[in-house]
Amino acid sequence: MSELLKIENLHVSVGDKELLHGINLTVEKGKVHVIMGVNGAGKSTLMHAIMGNPAYKITKGRILFEGQDITELSVDKRAKLGIFLSFQSPVAVAGITMENFIRTTKTTVSGQQQKVFAFKKLLKERMNNLSMDASYAERYLNDGFSGGERKKSEILQLRLLEPKLALLDETDSGLDVDAVRIVSKNISEYHNENNSILLITHLNQILQLIKPDVVHILIDGQIVREGGAELADEVEQNGFDAYRLAVKGDGNDEA
Amino acid sequence: MKEIAINRLPVLTYRYLKTNDTKILFSAPQVSAAADFSDKTYVTVGAEFPENFEGASSETLAAALAGEKYTITIPSGMQAKLTIEIKLENQHADYAGAYHFLLQKGAKLELVWKLSGTEAAQGSYLASYYELEDAAELKISKLQADLAEATLYDQRFFKLGKAAKADVASAELGGKQVIVHSRGALNGDEAALTERTVYTGTGKQHLDLFYHIDHWGKKTVSLIDGKGALAGEAKKIFRSTLDFHRGCAGSEGEEGDYAIQLSPKAKNISLPLLLCTEDNVAGNHASSAGQVSEEDVYYLMSRGFSWEEARRIIVESLMRPIVDSLETSLQEETLEEIRRKLDAKGE
Ligand SMILES: Nc1ncnc2c1ncn2[C@@H]1O[C@H](COP(=O)(O)OP(=O)(O)O)[C@@H](O)[C@H]1O
Ligand SMILES: [Mg+2]
Secondary structure, three states: OEEEEEEEEEEEEOEEEEEEEEEEEEOOOOOOOEOOOOOOOOOHHHHHHOOOOOOEEEEEEEEEEEEEEEEOHHHHHHHHHHHEEEEOOOOEEEEEEEHHHHHHHHHHHOOOOHHHHHHHHHHHHHHOOOOOOHHHHOOEOOOOHHHEEEEHHHHHHHHOOOOOOOEEEEOOOOOOHHHHHHHHHHHHHHOOOOOEEEEEOOOOOHHHHHHOEEEEEOOOOOOEEEEEEHHHHHHHHHHOOHHHHHOOOOOOOOO | OOEEEEOOOOHHHHOOHHOOEEEEEEEEOOOOOOOOOOOOOOOOOOOOOOOOOOOHHHHHHHHHOEEEEEEEEEEEOOOOEEEEEEEOOOOOEEOOOOOEEEEEOOOEEEEEEEEEEOOOOOOOEEEEEEEEEEEEEEEEEEOOOOOOOOOOEEEEEEEOOOOOOEEEEEEEOOOOEEEEEEEEEEOOOOOOEEEEEEEEOEEEEEEEEEEEEEEOOOOEEEEEEEEEEEEEOEEEEEEHHHHHHOOOOEEEEEEEEEEEEEOOOEEEEEEEEEEEEOOOOEEEEEEEOOOOOOHHHHHHOOOOOOHHHHHHHHHHHHHHHHHHOOOHHHHHHHHHHHHHHHHHHOO
């Protein structure tokens, strides 16, 4: 049973607008999957549906995690099963320091009390890995952080929580070249044969360090093409136009 | 008992006819409790109030003036710390007191007010006149909690000289009816006054909060900042006014109140007013009430927190900056009390 995540014929709507029209996707343990597609294709929607955001209604199909049907499960319970989403736009929480937040989170998700000093030490090490200044541990979570710093804070949480499934939504967007390298390195250090990654990206830089096993092209709420790492290169060179036509089927509407 | 009107707005509005003032049943206190001072070095008996100290109403101000009277004088250039504690219990169900704080030139005072007591407590009638001479600095931290059946009047009046600075941080957590009336006169150039309040309304609590700051001097600075949570059938009305008078050029002021509504039956009214007869000023008001943001809840739940825990974290994070600005010894107690009240869901 090496299937970690299995999505069957998933239809997702917000209000009365359907955003995903029958997604099928299987992620095996230890694998890296990449989702590419134009803005507004439904990539984030898919991530939210897997995480269980109640704003996105599943109208058809189901989601299995380690064989268990989680379609109806609440967000916190999914987190406890080992699903983690690195948000495209993480929110700030004034009033709770990053250190306290992550320690509490780790306790909540793992069900194990964290020893203060051991945790502090590990946190410091992980922050160092991410080139984050140690003083950030004492700052309120993401409060006044730049976009790039927030992304790093997400990856810091990823590394400390060590989930079974990492959903990474444009973690590399809005970062400078050095930061992309650092973040990519951290993601690849997190990854091992016991966990899986589902990654949304527009850039190839991150894929140099995190080699994809499967690449999916998502257009207009449908997966229109799947392949190996070579598919990412193809997109890099040719863009999405060919796949867009594939989805419309009825020719083009270019001006 | 008779009905009186308190916390009347300086400019009456037609739109909010019913909120121009608040009608409340008033009964005069039976003076019994005595305030406890951490240090009496600068304290003398007796107090003089200026004419223009109006209080929440003439009746409630008179009630305070009929009680204990003290003057606290911090001599020029001196620094002092003072805690005043008032406990209301069975034998001491009421408190009434009038205080005149005089900070002479360059004097500094860190003042802590603590008000607490049991369900037996009836009422507290307090009035404080803070007179800050040039370059004096005052920091006030106030915590009131418990007192489930009491009506609490806190009336303050600030008069600030040149470059004088007063910062007030209050936690209004207890009481059945909580009436705050704060008025500030920024007379001297570069005077600054901040009024920051956290509150939690639960059960049938009624909070009636009034702040009014007059900018007279040039380059004066003000801030009125309210943050709270309303649960159960609690009701809060927040009246805040910044008044920029002719001649206060270069002044800046900001007023805002944000309450998270945790129950559909809670009532929340904010009335920010900006009055201005001087062009060269910057006044801002932001006032909004809200449900807890679903997106924030979702983010926290994605890190394993339950829906209730997520909401509690969000409410706390809203209040935390003001709690952090309280004097250190009050912070933990304030946080615990906020948690206790909101955990009980206010029902
Ligand atoms: N909460 C929402 N409410 C309404 N429309 C939404 C919501 N979330 C996404 N959409 C719409 O669904 C489409 C897909 O959005 P999204 O999944 O964020 O795209 P992507 O991440 O691929 O850029 C877009 O047209 C977007 O405007
Ligand atoms: Mg997106």
